[in-house]
Amino acid sequence: MNVPSTALFTDQYELTMLQAALKAGTAERHSVFEVFTRRLPHGRRYGVVAGTGRVLDAVENFRFDEGLLRFLREKAVVDEETLDWLAGYRFSGDVWGYPEGEVYFPGSPVMRVEGSFAECVLLETVILSILNHDSAIAAAASRMSSAAGDRPLIEMGARRTHELAAVAASRAAYIGGFSSTSDLAAGFRYNIPTVGTSAHAFTLLHDTERDAFRAQVDSLGAGTTLLVDTYDVTEAVRAAVEVAGPGLGAVRIDSGDLLLVAHRVRQQLDELGARDTKIVVTSDLDEYAIASLAAAPVDAYGVGTQLVTGSGHPTCSMVYKLVARAESAGPEAPLVPVAKKSTGGKTSIGGRKWAARRRDADGVAEAEVIGTGEVPPELADRQLTVPLVRGGEVVAREPLDVVRDRHAAARAGLPLSATQLSRGEPVLPTEYVHLPSGS
Amino acid sequence: MNVPSTALFTDQYELTMLQAALKAGTAERHSVFEVFTRRLPHGRRYGVVAGTGRVLDAVENFRFDEGLLRFLREKAVVDEETLDWLAGYRFSGDVWGYPEGEVYFPGSPVMRVEGSFAECVLLETVILSILNHDSAIAAAASRMSSAAGDRPLIEMGARRTHELAAVAASRAAYIGGFSSTSDLAAGFRYNIPTVGTSAHAFTLLHDTERDAFRAQVDSLGAGTTLLVDTYDVTEAVRAAVEVAGPGLGAVRIDSGDLLLVAHRVRQQLDELGARDTKIVVTSDLDEYAIASLAAAPVDAYGVGTQLVTGSGHPTCSMVYKLVARAESAGPEAPLVPVAKKSTGGKTSIGGRKWAARRRDADGVAEAEVIGTGEVPPELADRQLTVPLVRGGEVVAREPLDVVRDRHAAARAGLPLSATQLSRGEPVLPTEYVHLPSGS
Structure with a gap:
């Protein structure tokens, strides 16, 4: 689990751009990069910022040791000049962002990275990955x-995704309410509560089956969860209560x-006097299947595949864009807003952004x-971004x-x-405002 | 990159099942687990076995060090009895499988793990993850x-998936033809050729833009790839050839x-005398977009999101199932085929499998x-599985x-x-045969 450095989780062009900028004398221009999405995944009502804590770890561990430099x-x-520069690399700039767990919408500046172009451009790939x-x-x-x-959700998706993505997925699932x-x-790694049931094997x-139940109860106690759908569910439930x-x-149902x-099963358990025995269901559940079981006597859901694959949207479309940079390398050089402007789409808005969530009279976000530019006074205490790294320190x-x-x-x-599950527009509209500084 | 042990990439129930089996005296029963899928992702014609090499690393590094045992x-x-057993854990069994890169179909036994129940059950989660x-x-x-x-494909998806999943994705992409x-x-990590272009930043x-092109060419040489869609593509191409x-x-086009x-751009480059300058395209490409560009003057494709998310299918549905186990713990105890049999679906076929690909007279798979049981003589030299681990040694x-x-x-x-991209059935039917041993 101890990744010695995160510096190689980087696209090659970040390093070649650095080399070219070092030679051109532009590498030290103060730069502002922002992370945002142009849209939510189709039909989703809101996004959830997750990974911020892992980004902070990655920024701290981003350095080029001997092995990497040799490679x-x-x-x-x-x-060689660039290698020398990389050998001394430590991020010394600032990071601001939406606090982790916050919701976001199209255009929300979920993270902002400021420092020299050189030190900020290198972080693009790993920040976006996370x-x-x-x-x-x-x-x-x-x-x-x-x-x-109110029913608990158990994350069970490790086997359906990359073994380390699985660990990050558990963390993100916990943030999302698992x-x-x-x-x-x-x-x-994250001190998330762990649980286990039993497998058909x-x-x-x-x-x-009775031997198996007896072995499990003998070793793990009557409080264990027995899997009851290997052969005949009714016979299994009867045997389970007889043995335990x-x-x-609890009993787990994984098919049908x-x-x-x-x-x-609930009726049978009640008839057998096992009124407190819980029912855990698993089997390719997603949010729709979970909702459809709201009226069923289910006590907990185990979710695997659909959780770790983002229920149809396994990635967001966050980008890391230069939105402003200094006119020159000097420490006092004024910032110039910049943005891609080609006609082919993918344009964005230049300049350092602030963000605030306006609420109605009842306190509901609108x-x-x-x-x-300036933050309007009525939104001053509704601002969303917080400092995450200052002068290189988390x-x-x-x-x-x-x-x-x-x-x-x-x-x-x-x-x-x-929280409607059906497809729709983002639940909040994004409004852009520009108040010139000093207005 | 040096994960010290892979043993924690494991679902908790593997360990509690181990504990119960140790106590019941069944943990040492010789067992045969098989990895297979019941179906391909909807519409896909074939599957590709990838990750085998990583599985071998994971099996070798699967051990419980002090930190894990303490946790x-x-x-x-x-x-405590189980912890003692885990402290000495080294896989000592056998693994067979389809060689990595081979194609597979529903039911193909892509991997088979044999040994005691105890030593095999622990490997389920990490093998399936990979x-x-x-x-x-x-x-x-x-x-x-x-x-x-024949056009080359560049894998550029790191920023769209977990930072370590990205490394495995590059490896899998290379196997698939990138x-x-x-x-x-x-x-x-894998000595895959790396490349880089440039970003809008x-x-x-x-x-x-001309300053940027000059900086890049001055540092990286005229052989570099210039990104030409930040402002106006026609002006950018003119400036690019003037500068370089x-x-x-090459030039890269990332939008429109x-x-x-x-x-x-091809016409303009030719008119400017840059007949050998290549065109690289990127921008949310998938296999359909690539196919639609077959007649376009494109020299290389850069693919990100759709590659690392499996182009709509970010995971397979491989399972790891006990298909046979010994009647008792003794070394000579006969094997009994086993399988889940509930009416709810997810049933499978018991017994250790062989697999062979039958070909027609022209050598095409059919x-x-x-x-x-026994392999029919006419298929003896068409068998697919090969030894991967013998007695714990890769x-x-x-x-x-x-x-x-x-x-x-x-x-x-x-x-x-x-290789038709449109949705269809698996291109080979799966046929099951059973020839009793000794027939």
């Missing part, structure tokens, strides 16, 4: 947790018509206001539970239609 | 490389109607034949270029319709 030299990726992945998972998790209401994970690495290993007694913790089976590390609570609060502050 | 003890995940992720990316890459024909990657970590950093001369390496713009490590060539050959051996 860059051997492959002639950049010249925010694009983690925010996609957190958005799916948030929809699922809306759909689940309660626990099956992934031990996520427990180890365990039943099949034993001579009979009516204090059996979950709505129907959950009702039958617009994401994004501006350049200033905003926080526990994951704080982030998780922030997300729940941010979502609760949106109009009710935010 | 498991503190969280009371398993009992194969499900890497095979999904390789399948998308293979379709894109079919569509691109030529190079922008991801330095993939070059460092570099143009915007400079006072004029007709020996300019690529078909139209590529034709215009069926994926999967069987239990026996089949191979260079990535061998894997890449194998994939190209395997795809070329399929019926022509395999």
Whole structure:
């Protein structure tokens, strides 16, 4: 888990641009890069900022050790002058951003990185990797947790995604409202509560299903979760309660018509006196399947594939764009707003942005206001961005539970239609304003 | 990049099942687990096995060091007897599988893990993580490389996926037919050729586009690739050739109607005498967009988002199922085929499988034949699985270029319709046969 440096998680052109800018004398121009999306994934009502804490770790660990420098030299990726510059690299600039767990909308400046062009351009790839992945998972998790209401969600997707993406996915899922994970690495790295049930292989290993249940209960106690759909569910539930007694913790159902089976199993458990035995369902659940089980006697959902693949949207479209840079390399050189302007689309708005969420009289959010220049006084205390790194030092590390609570609060502050699962427009409109400085 | 151990990339239930089986005396029963999919992603004609090499690394590095054991003890995940057992864990069994790069179909036993239940069950999560992720990316890459024909494909997706998933994605893309990657970590770790162009930020950093081009050419030489769509493409192409001369390496177009713009830029470059200057296109390409540019004067494609997200299918549905286990723990105990049998679906076929690809008289594949029991003599030399690990020792490590060539050959051996991009059925039917042993 200890990645020694994050500096190689970088596209080659960041380094060749650095080399060219060093030679041209433009590398030290003060620069402002912003991370934002032009749109939400089709039909989504809001986005969820996740990965910020991992970005802070990545910025801190972004340095070029001997092994990396040797590789860059051997492959002639950049010249000796650039290698010398890289050998001393430590980010010394500032990072501002939406706090992790906050919601975002098209155009929201979810992160802003300021410093010399040279030190900021290098961070593009790894910052986008983290925010694009983690925010996609957190958005799916948030929809699922809306759909689940008060019932807990267990993250079980490790086997469906890259082994380290899985750990980040557990973290993002927790932010989005999940309660626990099956992934031990996520427990180890982020202290997320871990849980486990049992697999069909365990039943099949034993001579009979009853033998398997007895082995599990003998070792793990009656509070364990028994998997009851290897052979016949009704027989399995009967055997489970006989073996474990009516204090059996839970049964898991992993196939079939979950709505129907959950009702039958609940009735059978109640008849057997196991009124407190819980029912956990799994089996390719997504937010729609979870919602459809709202009226079923289900106590917890285990979600795998659809969580770690972002429920149809496995990445966000966040970009990292230069929006302003100094006229020259001097420390006092004035900033010039810049933006791509070709007719082919992908244009953006130049200048350093502020962002605020305007609320109505009842305190419900009604617009994401994004501006350049002065912040209108009535929005001064509604600003969204906070300092994350100052002069190269991380200033905003926080526990994951704080982030998780922030997300729940941010979502609760949106109009009710935010949690509709059906496709729609972003639940807040984005408004752009420009108040000249000093006006 | 040096993950000290892969043992925590594991779902908690693998460890609790181990504990229960140790106590019940069933943990040492010889077991056969198989990895397979019940179906291909909707519409896909074939799957691509990728990640095998990474699985071998993961199996080798799967051990429980002090830090992990302490975590498991503190969280009371398993009992002391199980912790003792884990402390000495080294996989000592056998792994067979389709060689990496081979194609697969529903039911293909792409990997088989044999040993005691205890030692095999622990590997489930990490093996599936790797194969499900890497095979999904390789399948998308293979379709894109079919569509691109002889034109090279550059993998540029690092910023759209988890930073370490990106490295595995570069590797899988290379297997599927890509030529190079922008991801330095993939070059460092897997020696995949790395390339870089330039970003809009570099143009915007400079006072004029011409200044930016001059800075880039001065530093990187005329053979560089200039990005020409920051402002006006026609003016940019004119400036690019003026600055670099007709020996300019390439121009990159990242927005707009690529078909139209590529034709215009080619004509302009030719008129300016830059007949050898290549055109690289990027901008949310997938296999369909690549195919639609087949008649355009494009020399290379850069692909990001759609590659690393598996072009609509970011994971496979590979499962790891116990298909046979010994009647008892003794070394000579006979194997019993086992399979889940509930009515809810997800059933599978018990018993250790062999697999062979039957060909017609012209040598073209015509069926994926999967069987239990004896291999029919006419298929004996068409078998697909090879030994990967014997007695815990990896026996089949191979260079990535061998894997890449194998994939190209395997795809070329399929019926022509395999490379149709439109949705359809798997291009080979799966046939199951059972010849009793000794028949």
